[in-house]
Amino acid sequence: MDSFSPSELDWERISDILKGRVQLGPKIVTVDINSVCNLNCVFCRSQSKLVRHFPQCELCLNRVLKTIKSLVPLGLEEVNVSGDGEPILHSYFKRFIQELVDLGIKVNISTNLTILTEDVLNSLSKADSIGVNFCSFSNYKLIHGRDLASQVVRNLISLVNFIRDNGSHTSVDIDFVLSRPTLRYAFEVTELAKRLGIGVEFVMVYGEDLPKGLFFESEKEFKPVLRQIHSLYPQGTNAIWFVEKTSPFSFSRCFIGWFHCFIDVFGGIHFCCQHPGTQFAEWQEDFKTLWFSPNAQKKRDSLTHLNPRNCHHCNYCAEGLLLSWVEKEVRKREKSG
Numbered sequence: 216m217d218s219f220s221p222s223e224l225d226w227e228r229i230s231d232i233l234k235g236r237v238q239l240g241p242k243i244v245t246v247d248i249n250s251v252c253n254l255n256c257v258f259c260r261s262q263s264k265l266v267r268h269f270p271q272c273e274l275c276l277n278r279v280l281k282t283i284k285s286l287v288p289l290g291l292e293e294v295n296v297s298g299d300g301e302p303i304l305h306s307y308f309k310r311f312i313q314e315l316v317d318l319g320i321k322v323n324i325s326t327n328l329t330i331l332t333e334d335v336l337n338s339l340s341k342a343d344s345i346g347v348n349f350c351s352f353s354n355y356k357l358i359h360g361r362d363l364a365s366q367v368v369r370n371l372i373s374l375v376n377f378i379r380d381n382g383s384h385t386s387v388d389i390d391f392v393l394s395r396p397t398l399r400y401a402f403e404v405t406e407l408a409k410r411l412g413i414g415v416e417f418v419m420v421y422g423e424d425l426p427k428g429l430f431f432e433s434e435k436e437f438k439p440v441l442r443q444i445h446s447l448y449p450q451g452t453n454a455i456w457f458v459e460k461t462s463p464f465s466f467s468r469c470f471i472g473w474f475h476c477f478i479d480v481f482g483g484i485h486f487c488c489q490h491p492g493t494q495f496a497e498w499q500e501d502f503k504t505l506w507f508s509p510n511a512q513k514k515r516d517s518l519t520h521l522n523p524r525n526c527h528h529c530n531y532c533a534e535g536l537l538l539s540w541v542e543k544e545v546r547k548r549e550k551s552g
């Protein structure tokens with residue numbers, strides 16, 4: 216599972232937050248590189264049958280790389296490669312991953328892992344982390360639209376073996392899609408993850424247009440189950456759902472605008488992947504100017520939890536919470552001299 220470990224640059228970021236200014240670029244860039252997929256998950260905003268028309272497109276990766284290269288000297292440490300589609304299907308996926316690896320930054324990939332050629336295996340094993348969308352054998356078709364559960368699990372085993380045999384440091388997580396029918400299978404998927412020595416992230420799905428009754432309305436419905444699962448495999452499952460019960464952190468402010476940037480498949484620039492409300496620019500050649508612009512700063516300063524339902528337990532939010540805790544610690548230390 217992901218956990219936030221502050222780097223040297225994060226301490227600079229925290230000091231900037233406390234002073235209300237921004238001097239560094241984003242720590243993490245998330246980029247949706249395409250909107251083409253071989254599945255049609257029922258919750259997907261680009262592929263679901265509920266979506267009438269979502270343009271099928273690919274970002275120009277030369278342009279993405281140019282932007283990323285310009286951000287490395289400003290403190291960029293990580294790139295999340297994902298999509299409004301399956302990123303592996305981008306025509307230049309392999310070259311893109313190699314270029315990112317050559318830049319020496321951390322590379323995280325989100326995939327449905329239904330496709331695993333030798334080339335794809337090679338590329339994935341160069342990443343730092345891989346998140347694999349999955350739910351359960353019994354409900355895979357219902358949630359993901361095609362009957363490919365066995366193929367995904369076979370690919371997962373091949374990937375884990377390949378990584379181990381090649382001495383790669385890539386960490387792998389199953390991104391388990393929480394839904395009413397899949398919840399009971401969360402135990403067996405966690406068992407599988409434990410056997411393979413990989414992690415499980417539990418993902419809640421939202422949306423106005425989702426089929427009625429399929430997904431949870433409130434986290435109260437599944438939290439007791441996740442609590443049990445977490446106690447069975449604490450080192451491999453995400454505890455994000457329990458953060459608010461166990462921490463003294465405030466949930467009022469969101470610090471994502473200080474360390475994260477999301478480029479959508481149409482070139483919109485946002486601070487958060489989950490909220491269109493955090494968009495502050497359209498892509499232009501000079502990305503640095505966008506990040507430091509008065510408009511971006513205004514948006515950055517205004518970010519709170521935009522929608523408590525969606526914001527409540529995002530990973531970035533947990534990182535923001537940690538920053539908020541650090542802020543308190545720094546203030547305490549300042550007071551005590």
Ligand code: SF4
Pocket residue numbers: 252253254255256258259260261262263298299300301327348359
């Ligand atoms: S795998 Fe991802 S992109 Fe493809 S349909 Fe499912 S959610 Fe959408």
Ligand code: SF4
Pocket residue numbers: 469470471487488489490493518519520521522525526527529531532
């Ligand atoms: S609180 Fe979390 S989900 Fe909400 S805008 Fe901030 S980062 Fe995004």
